[in-house]
Amino acid sequence: MKARVTVMLKNGVLDPQGEAVRHALGGLGFAGVNGVRQGKVIELDLAETDRARAETEVKAMCEKLLANTVIESYRVEIL
Amino acid sequence: MKARVTVMLKNGVLDPQGEAVRHALGGLGFAGVNGVRQGKVIELDLAETDRARAETEVKAMCEKLLANTVIESYRVEIL
Numbered sequence: 001m002k003a004r005v006t007v008m009l010k011n012g013v014l015d016p017q018g019e020a021v022r023h024a025l026g027g028l029g030f031a032g033v034n035g036v037r038q039g040k041v042i043e044l045d046l047a048e049t050d051r052a053r054a055e056t057e058v059k060a061m062c063e064k065l066l067a068n069t070v071i072e073s074y075r076v077e078i079l
Numbered sequence: 080m081k082a083r084v085t086v087m088l089k090n091g092v093l094d095p096q097g098e099a100v101r102h103a104l105g106g107l108g109f110a111g112v113n114g115v116r117q118g119k120v121i122e123l124d125l126a127e128t129d130r131a132r133a134e135t136e137v138k139a140m141c142e143k144l145l146a147n148t149v150i151e152s153y154r155v156e157i158l
Contacts (some may be wrong), residue, residue, distance in 0.1 A: 008090070021121060030136065041085055041092055041120045042100060047111030057109065058157055063093030064107055066100070 001046045001078040003058045008039035042066055051078050061078045080125045081158040082137045086120050086146045087118035121145055 009015050015037050022036040044061075048054040058076045067074040088094050094116050101115040123140075127133040138156045146153040 008120070008122070010082055018121070024142060028140075030140055033123060033128055035124035037122045039120045039122070041087070041118045042097070043087070043116045043118070044112060045114035047113055049093060061107075061109055065103055 001051070002049055003044045003046060003054060004079060005042040005044065005058060005062060005066055005074050006039060006075045006077075007042070008037060008074075010032075010071055012071050013071045034040070049065050054078055065066045080127055080131050082123045082125060082133060083158060084121045084141055084145055085124065085141060085154045085156075086141070086151050087116060087153075089150055089152050090123070092150045100112045102104060118151075132135070133157055 010019075017038040018036040021038060022033055025033050025036070044058060046054050046057070048057060055076055055078050057079075062074045062076065063069060088097075097115040098115040100117060101112055104112050104115070123137065125133050125136070127136060134155055134157050137157075141153045141155065142148060
């Protein structure tokens with residue numbers, strides 16, 4: 001079973017990576033980009049075949065390792 | 080208009096970041112993780128209001144800056 005985790009900085013947390021991308025896009029002539037936020041996506045290939053159990057397990061992984069929940073929010077999708 | 084770009088390493092390209100995550104998950108006691116691939120997600124806030132034009136613009140951004148198309152594939156979603 002495959003799962004996708006998306007981790008983004010919470011709103012209000014400064015995102016220098018996103019700002020750098022926004023600045024670079026402006027320099028390349030892309031006008032009209034009001035804001036950019038960059039995060040990470042982690043695709044997991046799990047042995048677990050039960051959907052609910054897989055989701056619980058992936059959420060535990062996020063809390064323990066994949067996301068820093070002080071400054072980041074995460075979203076889990078089971079594919 | 081908001082757009083989300085997901086950039087992943089192509090299949091077959093070694094992903095040391097993903098491997099490190101997989102190893103760390105094993106060390107934390109999460110068994111049954113067969114594979115991990117890590118990529119990035121970029122959320123753009125665009126001034127453009129036309130869906131088709133926004134998609135064309137974001138694809139151009141991917142080709143020029145956001146993805147290295149030799150080793151990475153990208154997916155554009157207009158939200």
